[in-house]
Amino acid sequence: MANNVSGPRVSILEPLLRRKRATAAELAQQQAVPKRRKISALAPSVDVFNPTKNTEAFPYWSRLVPEIRAMILERLPSSRGFGEHRIGDYACVSKEWKAWVESRTFASLNIDSLTQIRRLGEYVRGERASCVRNVHLYTDLMPYPDRQLAEDEECVNFNNRRFSERVKILFAMMSTWNSTSCVTLELSASSPTDLLTGAWLETHEEFNSDCILDTDYSGHTRERLLGNLLDLQDDENGTVCLSSVPAVKRLVVSRRHFRSLTARAITTITGHLPGLEEVVYEPWEFVNMAGQMDRDYAATKLLDHLPPSVKAVTLWETSRPMIHRDVLTTKLDLAEAEAAVRASFQLFSFSSAGMVDADRFFGLARINDTERPIWPELRSICLKSQCLSGLRGQKDVTLLLIDAAAAALRMPRLELMELWYASEGRGTIIRLDLRGDRAKLHVASTxxxxxxxxxxxxxxxxxWNRTHWDLDFSFEEIDPGSLMGGQYKICERLHSTVRCQL
Structure with missing residues (x-):
């Protein structure tokens, strides 16, 4: 028989949120104190930064068993029915609540101004810095009135100066963080005018190429949208002075916005991250050969100057139908592929989409076969290849797979190899999976x-060499209609780090 409890319902959180009644004098004193100004996402609505605040106002909290305390804390982000309370308000309950709230409040920080960088240095230090997991620095560049005109020298210098200033100040601030922290630093930049063109829709993976907002999207407009590569400006002594930041373990040069970095900028930045373990580099494909060569050169230098601590690299060359509908930027230089092969010898994981074709990567490894190169630590490799488009002959596919298998024989710790291709309505994945208790080769294609x-x-x-299991083969037919979203629909099927970047 159900028990009926009369009276209003009381939330389990309500006793913890109830404050002592203040006297009239205390209320007057509180009103006389000016409110602390909030700073975007860097500070919650309550003054959790005041070390003198009484965080033991609710001593009976410690009487709850740990399991109940954990259940209550996990409910906080979804709590909406307690008057004006926000997540930051709960920090004053106890030291345990304060630590829990700060670990969520400061976990991911988006910074888009010098003011926010300086406030970050003011508030995020000491133990609080250990809460930070992601820092995204966005640089807003100079607006431009005419999308048909290329960037002039004044605009280029302004953009480089603004980008350099923010990177230098951020690095100086983060240099004090503990080296045991595991921070992901993401860099991106664009002009406000880029967003006004409607082209920002192209950065979204679900963008429909039929929904083009700008019918006069000329070559000059596209060049201005992608812009010049950003560089770090020299100091007065003629060198770029950056502080060393050992806390950063993962660097992302994001495709979220349109601008990318010069060879000097990207190598200087990675050179000042002594604890760097992973690099994700996502430049946009350019719309002419001259601009594309600058981007290929930057990628080559990045690979040639990887810090020895780096064990994972993901390269993603971004393109969209509206911007690249009539673009042909064939990679004639083998330098980028050669640099990728050299860099992969120190890596645990290597992925490339568009920048280094699998055909060239494994072809170069075959050419150097007399030296018998060994990938001693490589566990995962994922490469895109034009050979798998379905538009090349069977001979090209067979040669690619022979070279890939020959290279895999020299990867004693290999767990996953994925070769793939994707376009509108066409796609292929060939996956060698040596993880778990089976060895599988899976082919999925249109x-x-x-x-x-x-x-x-x-x-x-x-x-057999890797697992002592016989290899199982499986084949899957992909419906071309399911790939009308472009290469991202195929990438959703991948198991490697490329999928993590979607």
């Missing part, structure tokens, strides 16, 4: 991929 006997034998040898 067209028929034939694996000749030599390919099966070589990959079977890879599986």
């Amino acid at each position: 067209w028929h991929v034939h694996l000749v006997s030599v390919v099966r034998r070589l990959f079977g040898q890879v599986a």
Whole structure:
């Protein structure tokens, strides 16, 4: 028989939020104290920064068993029915609540001005700095009145100066953070005018290329949108002075906005991150060969100057139909692929979408076969290849897979290899998965991929050497209609780090 409890319902959180009644004099004193100004996402609505605040106002909190305390804390982000209370208000309950709230409040910080950088240095220090997991620095560049005109020298210098100033101040502030922190630093930049063009929709993975807002999207407009590469300006002594930031373990040069970095800028930044373990580099493909060569050169130098601490690299060359509908920027220089092969020898994980084709990567490894290069630590490799488009002959596909299997035989710790291609309505994934208690080669494609006997034998040898399991083969037909969203629909099927960047 159900028990009926009369009276209004009382939330389990209500006793913890109830304050002692203040006297009239106390209320007058509180009103006389000016309110603390909030600073965007860097400060909650309550003054949690005051070390003199009584955080033991609710001694009976400690009487609850740890499991109940954890359940209550986990409910805080979704609590909405307690008057004017926000997540920051709960920090005054106890030291445990304060630590929990700060770990959420300061976990991810978006910074888009010098003022926010300085406030970050003021408020996020000491133990609080250990709460930070992600810092996104966005640089807003100079607006431009005419989208048909290229950037002039004044605009280029302004953009470089603004980007340099923010990076230098942020690095100086973060240099004091504990080296044991695991911070992801993301860098991105764009002009406000970029957003006014409607082209910002192109940065979204679900963008429909049929919904073009600007019918006069000329070559000059696209060049101005992608802009010049950002550089770090020299100091008065003729060098770029950056503070060392050991707390950053992961660097992302994001495709979230349109601008990318010069070779000098990206190598200088990575050179001042002594604890760096992972690099995610996502430049936009340019719309002419001259601009594309500058971007390829930057990627080459990044790979050639990787700090020895880096163990994972993801390269993603971003393109969109509206911007690149009639663009042909063939990579004639092998320097980028050669740099990728050299860099991969120190890595645990390497992924490339568009910047280094699998055909060239494994082809260069085959050319150097007399030296028998070994990838001693490589566990995961994911490469895009034009050979898998379905528009090339079967011979090209077979040669690619033979070279890939030959390279895999020299990867003694390999766990996952993925070769793929995607475009509107076409896609292929060939996945060698040596994880778990089975060895599997899975082929998923919109067209028929034939694996000749030599390919099966070589990959079977890879599986046996690595796992002592026979290789299982499986095939899946992909509906072309399911790929009308472009390459992102295929990438959702990938198991490697490329999928994590979506």
